[in-house]
Amino acid sequence: MDPHSHEKNYPTQAPEDVELVRRVAAGDRIAGEVLVERHLRLIVGFAFRLLGDMAEAEDVAQETFLRLWKHADRWEPRAKLSTWLHHVARNLCIDRLRLRRGREGEVMELPDLRPGVVTLLESRQRDDAVQRALLQLAERQRSAIVLVYYQGLSNREAAQVLGVEVDALESLLARGRRTLRKLLMGVEGETAKREIVS
Amino acid sequence: MKRERAQTKQVKLDRFAELVEAYGANPKRWPEDERDAALMWLESSEDARRLVEEANHLDRWLESAGSITPSPALKGRIMAQMPRVSEVPLSPWMRWVERIWPFGPTWQPVAALVAAAMLGVTFGVVMPESDESSSGEMVVAEVLLDMGDLADDWNEGP
Numbered sequence: 598m599d600p601h602s603h604e605k606n607y608p609t610q611a612p613e614d615v616e617l618v619r620r621v622a623a624g625d626r627i628a629g630e631v632l633v634e635r636h637l638r639l640i641v642g643f644a645f646r647l648l649g650d651m652a653e654a655e656d657v658a659q660e661t662f663l664r665l666w667k668h669a670d671r672w673e674p675r676a677k678l679s680t681w682l683h684h685v686a687r688n689l690c691i692d693r694l695r696l697r698r699g700r701e702g703e704v705m706e707l708p709d710l711r712p713g714v715v716t717l718l719e720s721r722q723r724d725d726a727v728q729r730a731l732l733q734l735a736e737r738q739r740s741a742i743v744l745v746y747y748q749g750l751s752n753r754e755a756a757q758v759l760g761v762e763v764d765a766l767e768s769l770l771a772r773g774r775r776t777l778r779k780l781l782m783g784v785e786g787e788t789a790k791r792e793i794v795s
Numbered sequence: 796m797k798r799e800r801a802q803t804k805q806v807k808l809d810r811f812a813e814l815v816e817a818y819g820a821n822p823k824r825w826p827e828d829e830r831d832a833a834l835m836w837l838e839s840s841e842d843a844r845r846l847v848e849e850a851n852h853l854d855r856w857l858e859s860a861g862s863i864t865p866s867p868a869l870k871g872r873i874m875a876q877m878p879r880v881s882e883v884p885l886s887p888w889m890r891w892v893e894r895i896w897p898f899g900p901t902w903q904p905v906a907a908l909v910a911a912a913m914l915g916v917t918f919g920v921v922m923p924e925s926d927e928s929s930s931g932e933m934v935v936a937e938v939l940l941d942m943g944d945l946a947d948d949w950n951e952g953p
Contacts, residue, residue, distance in 0.1 A: 666877050
């Protein structure tokens with residue numbers, strides 16, 4: 598790579614996002630709408646997978662874009678805009694999880710999943726079962742899994758959002774998958790038992 | 796030699812196992828710089844295929860989760876928070892302009908300057924080029940002479 602090819606050696610990214618943020622900084626509302634249209638669904642999805650609550654997820658997404666509006670004039674494309682938005686959204690989610698922990702005790706402690714999940718499976722809501730299982734992971738493992746499996750970020754981008762090296766990201770992913778496998782296989786076992794009994 | 800090759804294969808297969816354990820069965824999620832080598836393993840190794848098949852079970856669970864759709868009102872709430880043009884922080888250049896013209900919108904003095912400049916250019920193009928004979932003194936003299944002729948005409952009665 599030619600070291601002179603890019604003045605500040607920023608990573609490649611869609612030029613439209615950089616241009617749109619610049620226009621937002623100048624007060625261009627149409628540019629703002631395009632950015633919202635482009636990234637909102639992804640950020641809401643990310644926050645929902647981390648928090649398990651749609652209203653809170655939307656609040657996080659709203660706050661994330663508010664940060665973008667406020668910082669648009671100083672924002673520099675050191676990372677992709679989507680990476681920056683995920684980073685901000687994750688920090689906001691962590692704040693909310695801490696608040697919950699303060700209110701409810703150890704939020705990450707694993708409750709007994711099975712009765713609820715069996716009910717969910719009876720109503721064929723596999724996605725709810727997955728969401729419940731995700732919520733039982735430690736936050737960093739959950740974030741890693743969601744960023745790579747649902748948000749479509751590359752390993753480097755996901756590591757950047759989490760502020761870790763790629764090796765550490767892989768460790769989080771592997772541990773997260775092992776826990777999910779146990780939880781969801783347990784659900785399958787319970788379902789099979791119930792089918793035999795009935 | 797045979798032993799060394801077997802060890803190399805084992806190391807690579809270990810890495811393949813790590814990749815599948817972390818990123819799952821779908822090659823599109825594998826790191827780009829290792830994807831081709833990993834795919835070669837998938838083609839050539841029964842062990843690799845078994846690992847992918849095992850990982851695929853969890854992947855199917857994860858992929859069964861539906862997509863998330865935000866409420867229609869959310870976009871409106873976000874756009875309502877976007878600063879209006881008047882609230883947008885000014886660039887250093889605009890701050891300087893504002894300092895020398897603190898009386899209101901800066902388009903007014905800018906428009907006046909542009910209008911003046913355009914008038915100047917227009918007159919410059921439309922007016923004939925000045926030469927010696929059209930200098931101020933000559934014009935005055937010509938006017939006086941013309942007036943003299945008029946006076947003569949006036950004095951001449953019918």
